Amino acid sequence: MADFPIVDGHLDLAENVTLFGRDLTLSAHERRAVEDGALGSATVSLPDLVRGGIAVVCATVTPGFLAADVGEDFEPRSAIYHRREEAEAQALAQIALYETWERQGLVRILRTAEDLENHLGRWHQDRRPGLVLLMEGADPILHVRDLADWWGRGLRMIGLTYGDTFYGRGVAGGSTTFTRGGLTPEGFALLEAMAQQGFIWDVSHLTEDGIREGLERGFPRICASHANAQALMPTDRHLSDSNLGAIAERDGVIGLVLYNRFLEPGWKSDRTIEVTLGEHLRRHADHVARVTGWEHVGIGSDLDGGFGLESSPAEIDTVADLWMIETAVPATAREGVLGGNWLRFLRRTLPPQ
Numbered sequence: 001m002a003d004f005p006i007v008d009g010h011l012d013l014a015e016n017v018t019l020f021g022r023d024l025t026l027s028a029h030e031r032r033a034v035e036d037g038a039l040g041s042a043t044v045s046l047p048d049l050v051r052g053g054i055a056v057v058c059a060t061v062t063p064g065f066l067a068a069d070v071g072e073d074f075e076p077r078s079a080i081y082h083r084r085e086e087a088e089a090q091a092l093a094q095i096a097l098y099e100t101w102e103r104q105g106l107v108r109i110l111r112t113a114e115d116l117e118n119h120l121g122r123w124h125q126d127r128r129p130g131l132v133l134l135m136e137g138a139d140p141i142l143h144v145r146d147l148a149d150w151w152g153r154g155l156r157m158i159g160l161t162y163g164d165t166f167y168g169r170g171v172a173g174g175s176t177t178f179t180r181g182g183l184t185p186e187g188f189a190l191l192e193a194m195a196q197q198g199f200i201w202d203v204s205h206l207t208e209d210g211i212r213e214g215l216e217r218g219f220p221r222i223c224a225s226h227a228n229a230q231a232l233m234p235t236d237r238h239l240s241d242s243n244l245g246a247i248a249e250r251d252g253v254i255g256l257v258l259y260n261r262f263l264e265p266g267w268k269s270d271r272t273i274e275v276t277l278g279e280h281l282r283r284h285a286d287h288v289a290r291v292t293g294w295e296h297v298g299i300g301s302d303l304d305g306g307f308g309l310e311s312s313p314a315e316i317d318t319v320a321d322l323w324m325i326e327t328a329v330p331a332t333a334r335e336g337v338l339g340g341n342w343l344r345f346l347r348r349t350l351p352p353q
């Protein structure tokens with residue numbers, strides 16, 4: 001196992017509790033014994049983050065699922081929203097859960113670069129995961145003027161879209177096509193206010209046009225918390241070489257996703273394909289690094305983000321196995337990809353104090 005802090009740029013921790021009724025204080029193995037498997041076999045839990053030396057997680061705050069995206073028969077029904085007020089309530093419930101975990105001594109919420117440094121010092125003793133709160137799909141932000149309140153609650157990173165939102169055209173998880181269109185007028189206004197307030201912009205799930213529009217306006221703190229190489233996965237859910245290059249130019253980081261479907265287009269339709277870190281993740285990592293340099297490559301595993309063990313690379317049993325990503329990258333890049341690159345990014349982009 002790695003002897004340095006590992007960083008995962010994207011995990012849906014709270015959503016698994018508030019929307020899907022899972023208990024993340026039980027290990028993934030314990031939960032496999034009690035869950036019905038409808039979400040796929042569990043791979044992520046707080047004890048597994050501790051065991052795996054995952055020091056920092058960008059932990060999502062989500063609106064639930066827009067009925068227009070997933071259909072009225074989506075299960076559980078309580079995960080669907082029709083109006084943005086419902087999305088706001090859901091996101092606030094998820095933040096409240098992270099705050100409860102913090103009070104219980106299970107996590108530390110990282111709001112500043114100073115928090116991050118203090119956390120890393122203490123992490124070597126207690127191995128408690130630090131969380132940077134990341135909103136995935138900005139429908140919960142009812143008005144641009146609410147941004148300061150969300151900042152006050154500890155939110156530091158925002159992705160404007162998942163599917164389409166009030167703020168722009170999105171590319172949801174399963175998309176295999178290219179979507180035209182970008183930011184709405186409200187999206188431009190939100191991005192501008194985010195830049196002023198100090199937020200980090202996560203471009204994952206935004207269309208090519210939307211990313212270009214934001215880049216043209218010179219947004220200062222950019223990353224892709226979870227996306228792979230479009231050159232190997234032909235959908236705009238993943239990043240074109242030009243957007244990869246633009247993120248690297250602005251010293252951003254790209255977190256690679258460990259969903260088999262996002263690593264190998266033929267997975268599942270061709271049952272002979274076994275997706276592995278050593279072969280399939282390596283291809284994406286090599287491609288991204290060729291465009292950006294290794295210092296911009298990180299992890300954004302998204303494990304248990306709508307898929308489970310059965311759809312994750314063969315080497316992964318639980319999130320505690322993230323260190324095995326070292327088998328997919330050159331030795332000289334190992335420490336950076338596993339955590340150092342995200343730490344450098346967060347030190348620069350979180351507010352100093």
Ligand SMILES: [Zn+2]
Binds near residue numbers: 205302
């Ligand atoms: Zn996502």
